[in-house]
Every structure is written in structure tokens, then in C-alpha cells.
Amino acid sequence: MKVIVRKLLAHSTIRFGASVLGLLIALALLAPWLGTVDPAAMDSANINTQAGTHGTFSLLDGTSLAHTFWMGADNFGRDIYSRVLYGTRVSLVVGLCTAVVALLVGGLLGMLAGYFRTLDALLMRVMDGLMAIPAILLAIALVAAMGAQLWTVVVAIAVPEIPRVTRLVRSLVLTLREEPFVEAAKALATPTPVILLRHILPNAMAPLIVQGTFIAASAVLTEAILSFLGLGLPADIPTWGNIMAEGRVQFTQYPGNVLFPALFLVPTVLAINLLGDGLRDVLDPKFAKRGA
């Protein structure tokens, strides 16, 4: 265990990805204390304020706060800096939850398909069918059917990812179930669920974690796309996607309304992907250097 941690820390891609991600998590958690105001609050005096302006922000109850509009304000007079920072929470939560849901469901289905040959054909044909539908269309249809809420967005983004996880896990299980230590466990009368959880799953974990990071990255993007299309979370919750969508109409005069959330979106996806690449290098024996 210690060896793995040391290897992870020695990997520059992982260090970079993890620090960027750590910074974003810190920003999301500490958003209320970083000079933000209520991201939904509108102040008609500050409509389309330029980025970097020092001024006051008047709340609905009449109090005014001294406030710096780091990224300006939008056409409703809402502070973009606050909205982007709070939007980080949504993106990270959706990314993490989607990865967890897709791994749990896909992992379970993959283990069943890989270990029980009778289930294999049926399960995998259903997965093939799911994979034939473009992911974003499927997500849009699911959100439209279930209504816009955090958990529906997560489910909608996770469902199209599940077949890929299932395939991966199934292929891992197919090779692992032939390993002598699995056969030995069978000969030791270990019950099948225990074999799956104790002997097969831990040996499939490394590729799964790596796959999870890629799913998280793509989920952050998909969530932004859904929000941009107006299909994601309700409009009163700020997300990078709906900030960009609202900024789009004024893009030529106030490009910052689109660019600032994008400046957060890009490094987030990049950091998660780099982290995944690094994890694969370290955890996947195929990429591990001999003797290292």
C-alpha cells in the first residue's frame, strides 16, 4: 500500500492533476468565504458590470455590501464570480456521483455477465443496444422523462456510461475467473458471492478506478452540455453550463460571461483526465515498467 502511494506521488502527471483538482475542490467548499455573494441574487444597479470593478452589491432586503466584481455581472445583475464558484460544486458533485453510479451498476452487471455464462448473452445484448444510442441523446431523453433534479441528471449521465463499464468489468472477470487462485477458492468451497467480492473484484479495481476518472471527466462535460441546452439542473442553481448559456446572447459585447466558466471547465476536465492517465500508468501492469 505504502509503495503504491509513493509511486503515485512520484508521478508528475498525477501530482499535477491532483493539485488542480484539489484546488478546485477547495474553491467549491470554501465558496461562501471567498468574497462571494448569493449567486442567485440580482442587483439591478449592477447589470452588465465590467470585470474587476469595485462597487457595492445591494441585496433584496436592502443591505448593501462592498463587493469586487472579479468577473463582472450578467444582464440580470448577478455576480458571475459567485456563480462560477458555486457552479464548481455542481460540476464536481455530478462528476463524482456519475462515476460512482456508473462503476457500481456497471461493475455489478459486468461481474454477473462475466461470471455467470447464462446471463452473459442477455445482459451484453442489452448493453450493446444501449451503446447504439448516442450518449447525449439518451441523457437528454432521460432528463426530459424524469424531470430536472440533481439525481436525475446524475442518472441520465451515468446510464450511457454503464455499458462501457460493464464491458470492461466483464472482460476482466473473464480472465480472472480462470486464475488458479479463483479455482483454488472454489475448491475451498468459498461461496460464489464471496469469490466475486473477495477474489475477483479487488484484482479488477485498478482498471476500474482509471475508467472512473474518465467517466467523471466526461460527466462534467456532459452536465455542462445539458445545462447549456437548458435541460440540466433547474435554472436557479448556477452551473457552468447555464452561466454560459445565459451569457451566449450577449457574447459579442460581454464575452467574459461565457469565457470565465469555460476557464474553469477546461482545467477541471484536463485535471481529471491527467489524473486518470497517471493512475493508469501506475496501476495498470501493462503500462508499468519492468522491474520498476
Added chain:
Amino acid sequence: MSEAILSIQGLSVALPAGGDRQHAVQGISLDIAAGQTLCVVGESGSGKSVMATSVMGLLDQALRPDAGQILLQGESLLQAAPARLRQLRGQVMGMVFQEPMTALNPVMTCGDQVDELLATHTDWPAARRRAEILQVFERVRLPDPERMLRSYPHQLSGGQRQRIVIAMAVILKPALLICDEPTTALDVTTQKEILRLIADLQREQGSAVLFITHDMGVVAEIADEVLVMHHGRAVECGPKDEVLRRPREAYTRQLLAAVPGMTPPPPRPEPAGPVLLAGQGVGKTYIARDWLGRARPTQALREAAVAVRAGETVGIVGESGSGKSTFARCLIRLIDPTEGHIHWGQDEVASLPESRLRPLRHRVQVVFQDPNRSLNPRRTVGQSMVEGAMNFGQSRAEAEALAAELMAQVRLPVEALQRYPSQFSGGQRQRLAIARALACKPQVLVADEAVSALDVSVQAQILKLLREAQDRLGLGLLFITHDLRVAAQLCDRVIVMHQGRIVEQGPTAELYARPQQAYTRSLFDAAPAALPPMEDVPA
């Protein structure tokens, strides 16, 4: 003696810092003259392969030679540029590796692969290259050379693949042929043919041969000179007869003594105990279906029968594909037999569902071939050790006490229970696998090629361990092996299998002395030569 083709002088190769020793190879010197075969023999980790790869100039980046000279026909190889080394490989030195499947490119036909080599090293026109390839295929005695040209490696048998590799190694008539365990992955009958082929080619071409092996039987067969290596150092070097008959060093003696002989020991009294494991008429048919759903059955096992009594060791020998492992797996119900009866003690288990089988599973336990894969790498040895006992209703404390006791029996420290399998050597892991099987208090132990992946000295220890466990616990032992020498030493009765059928069986001494069937006789003939008897050390 004529001029040496290959001359190694004081070669040392440093290991990266943090290894178990500083040098993979230290101060090795040798000379091979034209027409001579030098066998380098040693156990795994002795540095013999590192030495061979440094001659080829294919050393791993992390390893670097830090002293000595390698001279090929007087030309220093350690100073040679990569381009020159590429030129030399193939033209002046040919190489044959252990695993022919990985040495060949799976997506190129064999003909194209040999042709690529010729196109690189010669300026012959295509027609001449083709003629040369057909000729060399004939020289390595491949059947139907025209067809071989168009075949992909997976369409050939292991022996044929190794012949293709040898053809590539010898087609340019190199002065030096380097063979790194070329027969280790092959069956005995194939091994015999390949060894003969290498010897014949050597005679025709007058090449010098550097032959790496761990098998003393192979050494006895083909060597002119022998170099024994241990921990990267040369232990003993000399003409074959000197080294095998009058070894000067204790290590060489030990190595030679560990090689099991083909002569069975005097038979033990016949066991009278009850039959603990029996199979009658066991068959296994695999059915592959094509895209129309038409069944294409393959009979892997037909009409196999065996009975193992308490305290008795029954051996099943055969080449790969003979169905011996399928039979063993059916007997322990890791695969379901398509027909026949299997008894564990009194209970018929051939078609018992897994849920009813589970409570009986402790009776028959198994030890597999590959010790690196038979223990879950993500669980500590202790966790693996108590799993079986706890499945059969012991409490954790009881199981742990038993595990500690078993560790003493397999001569490993109790602290080993806290460690992970990767921290143990192959031989130690095989002991752990045996201990894990014994933790279930089995009546029968099935050992499927349990010593085949181990060095001879380790092999001897594991066999001793199995024998002790059998004497102490009155175990029935079913021993599956391809190694006739091991079977001779360990088994009371031997069953010979070929193409999914039992060919012959009988008490070991009788069977080895008077094999009745032609196949059995050819198997015995192919076994590596017996070692000449060692003479006493001059005091």
C-alpha cells in the same frame, strides 16, 4: 583447439541499486570453439539469461555491463554500435528463445517473417529468398514447406513453431547459435526432436552453440562443455563428462543430486485403505457452435478411470493436450464432466450441484502448477490460509491456530502470515499453496503439475514435503505431471494418458521396466538422457 568463435572474458553486469545482489552476472569467462556446444546450466535467478542477452546486445536498459569483454570472432560486442549489432544478429549469431509463440509475430505468415529477415540482411532477389526459405524449412524438417510459408504461427504446433524460429536463426548460417531454454516450453517427444535438430544443424554448419538450460538431462544429451552458474558467478566449468561425473564443487553435486532419476525406488507395500477418490468412465466433451448454431464437439477426455486409496500416490503422466489436466479438474469438480461417475469417499459427486458439493469440498484439495498465480495477490497469506478452514465451519481463532501450525510444517516462519504472496519466492509460494490445501484437512490432495514450474532443488524439497504430509496424514495423492522422472520417484502407480484416453497403467516399477504400449515406449525414449553416475569425490 581451434580459434574461439565466442569468447567472454570477466564479464560483469550490474543490477540496478536495490536488487537482491549487486551484479546479475559477475566475472564470467568462457570460450566456445566452432562446432562446440557449451551448456550454461543454473537455477532461475542464476544470471544465465542475462549473460545470453548481453551477448546478443539485447540487455534491458536498466542493466549495464561494467567489466569484461565479449568477443565474437575477435570483434568486441560491448563497444559495438547498435546498427552493427543488428547486422551481427541474424548474420553472425542466430537466436532461439524459449517461447516460440511470443518469438513469432502472430499477424505475419511464417514465410513473410523469414523473408523479412533475409530482405534486411541480404540483397538477394525475391525468387532466391523464397528458394532459400523453402530449403531451410526442409533442413529443419518442417513437413510441407510450401504450406508452412503461408501458415500463421497459431496454425502450427509448438514444435513446428520452434522449428520456424530455428529456421530463422540458422538460415544465414551464423557462426554462433544462442539457444535460451529452447525446449523448456515443449513436450518431451518434441524436445527430443528439437535437440536432435539443433545438434544436426550444428554438425552441418559447424556453428558454435551457446545453450542455456536448467535441465541437467538436456545437458547430458547435447553438451560438449558445461558451465554451472549460481548467483551470477561461475561455479564450475569443464568438459561434460568431467562436470557430470566428477563434479568438484558442492553446489554442482547438490544440483546433480536433486535431478530425479528415471529408475523408480523399490515399491512400497500396497495400501489397503479405503478408496477416497474414484472416477469411472469420466468423459468431457466441449461443444463449440459455429454461426449457424451447428455443434462441433471436441472430446477432451474419454472413458477415464482412476482410484486413489489412503496413503497411496497415483500419477497421471502425458504430454500437453493429453487430457490429464481435464481429468484432474473433472475429479475435483472444477469443471463438470459430461459423463461418468466420480466418488469422493462414498458420495457420488459427478452431477451434484455446487450447493450440495460445497460441504464435501474439504475432502479433495488441489495444488496448482503456477505458484505465482495460485494465491490471491491482494490478500495476505494469513487471509488466504484461513479461508478454507473457515468455510468449513472453524472459528477464526481455530483457523489461525491451524495456519500457524501448518506454517511450521511447511517450514516457513509464522510471521509470513502477515505478508503478501509477492514477497515470497516461487518455491515458498508453492509451500503456502500446499499449506492452504492442508488447512482444510483433506483426504486427497490433487497436485496438478505442482512442481513443474520450480527449479530442481526446490522441486526436490516440495516433493519431500508432499511425501511427509502423506505419511503424517495418510493422504491419498493424485499427482499430475508431464515429467516422467518426477513420476518415477513419487508415484506408486502411474497412468499414461494420450489424446484424452488412458493408454496404459500399472505399478510404477513394472510400467517403467516393461511398457506395453508403443506410445508409452516412445514417451520413455524421449525422456532426457539419464545422468551418468557420479563418482565419489576425491578427498
